[in-house]
Amino acid sequence: MPFILRSNLISFVLDLLFNAGLAIFCLAHFRISPELRTEALLLWLAVYVPRTVIFFAYRVYKMYPMHIWLKAESEADETIIREAARSAYESPLKTNIFYTFTFFALYGIYSFALWQNPQIVISTEALVAGGFLSVGVGLGAFTLGYPLNMVVTGPIASRLSLVMRQRGWEQPYAALPLRSRVLILAVCLTGVPCFMMLSLHA
Secondary structure, eight states: OOHHHHHHHHHHHHHHHHHHHHHHHHHHHTTOOGGGHHHHHHHHHHHHHHHHHHHHHHHHHHHHHHHHHHHHGGGOOHHHHHHHHHHHHHHHHHHHHHHHHHHHHHHHHHHHHHHHOTTSOOOHHHHHHHHHHHHHHHHHHHHHHHHHHHHHHHHHHHHHHHHHHHTTOOOSSOOOOHHHHHHHHHHHHHHHHHHHHHHHHO
16 A cells, blocks of 8 residues: 555544544533434534545645655656655644644534534533633644654655765755754643643633
Protein backbone atom coordinates (compact mmCIF):
# COMPACT_ATOMS: atom_id res chain seq x y z
CA MET A 1 0.00 0.00 0.00
CA PRO A 2 1.46 3.43 -0.94
CA PHE A 3 2.78 5.52 1.94
CA ILE A 4 0.35 8.40 1.34
CA LEU A 5 -2.67 6.05 1.31
CA ARG A 6 -1.55 4.06 4.35
CA SER A 7 -0.77 7.17 6.37
CA ASN A 8 -4.08 8.87 5.63
CA LEU A 9 -6.12 5.70 6.13
CA ILE A 10 -4.65 5.21 9.61
CA SER A 11 -5.18 8.89 10.40
CA PHE A 12 -8.80 8.69 9.22
CA VAL A 13 -9.57 5.66 11.41
CA LEU A 14 -8.02 7.35 14.46
CA ASP A 15 -9.85 10.61 13.70
CA LEU A 16 -13.18 8.81 13.27
CA LEU A 17 -12.83 6.89 16.54
CA PHE A 18 -11.72 10.02 18.41
CA ASN A 19 -14.49 12.27 17.11
CA ALA A 20 -17.23 9.64 17.29
CA GLY A 21 -16.37 9.09 20.95
CA LEU A 22 -16.38 12.83 21.56
CA ALA A 23 -19.74 13.22 19.78
CA ILE A 24 -21.27 10.54 22.01
CA PHE A 25 -19.80 12.28 25.05
CA CYS A 26 -21.43 15.53 23.88
CA LEU A 27 -24.84 13.84 24.03
CA ALA A 28 -24.35 13.23 27.74
CA HIS A 29 -22.71 16.61 28.34
CA PHE A 30 -25.60 18.52 26.75
CA ARG A 31 -28.10 16.17 28.44
CA ILE A 32 -29.89 15.41 25.21
CA SER A 33 -32.86 13.09 25.77
CA PRO A 34 -32.57 9.55 24.33
CA GLU A 35 -35.32 10.07 21.74
CA LEU A 36 -33.42 13.04 20.24
CA ARG A 37 -29.94 11.51 20.27
CA THR A 38 -30.25 10.01 16.80
CA GLU A 39 -31.14 13.42 15.38
CA ALA A 40 -28.23 15.00 17.26
CA LEU A 41 -25.79 12.41 15.89
CA LEU A 42 -27.09 12.99 12.35
CA LEU A 43 -26.42 16.71 12.84
CA TRP A 44 -22.88 15.86 13.92
CA LEU A 45 -22.43 13.58 10.90
CA ALA A 46 -23.65 16.34 8.56
CA VAL A 47 -20.85 18.59 9.84
CA TYR A 48 -18.20 15.88 10.29
CA VAL A 49 -18.29 14.53 6.72
CA PRO A 50 -17.51 17.80 4.84
CA ARG A 51 -15.00 18.86 7.49
CA THR A 52 -13.18 15.53 7.19
CA VAL A 53 -13.17 15.61 3.38
CA ILE A 54 -11.66 19.12 3.48
CA PHE A 55 -9.02 18.17 6.04
CA PHE A 56 -7.84 15.00 4.32
CA ALA A 57 -7.84 16.69 0.92
CA TYR A 58 -5.47 19.28 2.42
CA ARG A 59 -3.36 16.59 4.10
CA VAL A 60 -3.00 14.62 0.86
CA TYR A 61 -2.09 17.84 -0.97
CA LYS A 62 0.66 18.66 1.56
CA MET A 63 2.06 15.11 1.51
CA TYR A 64 1.80 14.52 -2.24
CA PRO A 65 5.37 15.68 -3.07
CA MET A 66 6.69 12.92 -0.79
CA HIS A 67 4.54 10.40 -2.65
CA ILE A 68 5.95 11.58 -5.99
CA TRP A 69 9.51 11.26 -4.70
CA LEU A 70 8.91 7.77 -3.25
CA LYS A 71 7.62 6.62 -6.64
CA ALA A 72 10.55 8.11 -8.55
CA GLU A 73 13.31 7.99 -5.88
CA SER A 74 16.56 7.28 -7.80
CA GLU A 75 15.14 8.86 -10.96
CA ALA A 76 13.85 11.99 -9.20
CA ASP A 77 15.23 15.31 -10.37
CA GLU A 78 16.24 18.23 -8.16
CA THR A 79 12.80 19.88 -8.21
CA ILE A 80 11.05 16.71 -7.04
CA ILE A 81 13.59 16.15 -4.27
CA ARG A 82 13.40 19.73 -3.02
CA GLU A 83 9.60 19.75 -3.03
CA ALA A 84 9.51 16.41 -1.21
CA ALA A 85 11.98 17.66 1.41
CA ARG A 86 9.92 20.80 1.97
CA SER A 87 6.78 18.66 2.28
CA ALA A 88 8.42 16.26 4.76
CA TYR A 89 9.52 19.16 6.95
CA GLU A 90 6.47 21.43 6.75
CA SER A 91 3.53 19.02 6.57
CA PRO A 92 3.58 17.80 10.22
CA LEU A 93 3.11 21.30 11.64
CA LYS A 94 0.91 22.75 8.90
CA THR A 95 -1.48 19.80 8.73
CA ASN A 96 -1.70 19.73 12.51
CA ILE A 97 -2.55 23.44 12.68
CA PHE A 98 -5.19 22.91 10.00
CA TYR A 99 -6.53 19.87 11.86
CA THR A 100 -6.92 21.90 15.05
CA PHE A 101 -8.69 24.66 13.12
CA THR A 102 -11.13 22.18 11.53
CA PHE A 103 -11.66 20.54 14.94
CA PHE A 104 -12.75 23.85 16.47
CA ALA A 105 -14.91 24.57 13.42
CA LEU A 106 -16.54 21.14 13.64
CA TYR A 107 -17.60 21.45 17.27
CA GLY A 108 -18.38 25.15 17.03
CA ILE A 109 -20.78 24.56 14.13
CA TYR A 110 -22.17 21.41 15.76
CA SER A 111 -22.86 23.18 19.06
CA PHE A 112 -24.50 26.08 17.23
CA ALA A 113 -26.66 23.66 15.19
CA LEU A 114 -27.80 21.91 18.38
CA TRP A 115 -28.54 25.24 20.04
CA GLN A 116 -30.59 26.41 17.04
CA ASN A 117 -32.60 23.18 16.83
CA PRO A 118 -36.04 23.93 18.36
CA GLN A 119 -36.49 20.33 19.54
CA ILE A 120 -33.20 20.18 21.45
CA VAL A 121 -32.97 22.35 24.54
CA ILE A 122 -29.43 23.27 25.60
CA SER A 123 -28.60 25.72 28.36
CA THR A 124 -26.16 28.58 27.87
CA GLU A 125 -24.04 27.19 30.72
CA ALA A 126 -23.72 23.85 28.92
CA LEU A 127 -22.66 25.61 25.73
CA VAL A 128 -19.99 27.63 27.55
CA ALA A 129 -18.72 24.52 29.32
CA GLY A 130 -18.71 22.67 25.99
CA GLY A 131 -16.71 25.48 24.41
CA PHE A 132 -14.02 25.28 27.10
CA LEU A 133 -14.01 21.50 26.76
CA SER A 134 -13.56 21.71 22.98
CA VAL A 135 -10.63 24.10 23.34
CA GLY A 136 -8.99 21.81 25.90
CA VAL A 137 -9.48 18.69 23.78
CA GLY A 138 -8.36 20.54 20.63
CA LEU A 139 -5.12 21.64 22.29
CA GLY A 140 -4.61 18.09 23.52
CA ALA A 141 -5.12 16.76 20.00
CA PHE A 142 -2.55 19.24 18.69
CA THR A 143 -0.07 18.23 21.39
CA LEU A 144 -0.37 14.56 20.43
CA GLY A 145 -0.76 15.05 16.69
CA TYR A 146 2.33 17.17 16.05
CA PRO A 147 4.93 14.67 17.33
CA LEU A 148 3.00 11.74 15.80
CA ASN A 149 3.05 13.43 12.40
CA MET A 150 6.77 14.06 12.81
CA VAL A 151 7.26 10.35 13.51
CA VAL A 152 5.37 9.51 10.30
CA THR A 153 7.39 11.84 8.07
CA GLY A 154 10.67 11.66 10.01
CA PRO A 155 12.22 8.68 8.16
CA ILE A 156 11.41 10.23 4.78
CA ALA A 157 12.78 13.61 5.88
CA SER A 158 16.02 11.92 7.02
CA ARG A 159 16.43 10.08 3.72
CA LEU A 160 15.81 13.25 1.73
CA SER A 161 18.22 15.23 3.88
CA LEU A 162 20.90 12.60 3.26
CA VAL A 163 20.29 12.70 -0.51
CA MET A 164 20.57 16.49 -0.55
CA ARG A 165 23.78 16.50 1.50
CA GLN A 166 25.33 13.89 -0.79
CA ARG A 167 24.56 16.09 -3.79
CA GLY A 168 25.76 19.25 -2.09
CA TRP A 169 22.38 21.01 -2.13
CA GLU A 170 21.16 23.45 0.49
CA GLN A 171 18.11 22.51 2.53
CA PRO A 172 14.94 24.15 1.10
CA TYR A 173 13.75 25.31 4.49
CA ALA A 174 14.85 27.06 7.65
CA ALA A 175 14.79 24.63 10.54
CA LEU A 176 12.34 25.47 13.31
CA PRO A 177 14.45 25.71 16.48
CA LEU A 178 13.94 22.95 19.04
CA ARG A 179 13.22 25.63 21.65
CA SER A 180 10.30 26.89 19.54
CA ARG A 181 8.88 23.38 19.16
CA VAL A 182 9.11 22.75 22.89
CA LEU A 183 7.49 26.14 23.59
CA ILE A 184 4.55 25.37 21.27
CA LEU A 185 3.95 22.00 22.92
CA ALA A 186 4.40 23.49 26.42
CA VAL A 187 1.75 26.15 25.77
CA CYS A 188 -0.67 23.49 24.51
CA LEU A 189 0.05 21.16 27.43
CA THR A 190 -0.52 24.03 29.88
CA GLY A 191 -3.77 24.98 28.17
CA VAL A 192 -5.30 21.48 28.28
CA PRO A 193 -5.84 21.20 32.08
CA CYS A 194 -6.73 24.91 32.35
CA PHE A 195 -9.57 24.67 29.85
CA MET A 196 -10.69 21.33 31.28
CA MET A 197 -11.00 22.92 34.72
CA LEU A 198 -12.88 25.89 33.25
CA SER A 199 -15.24 23.42 31.59
CA LEU A 200 -15.94 21.69 34.89
CA HIS A 201 -16.63 24.97 36.71
CA ALA A 202 -18.54 26.79 33.95
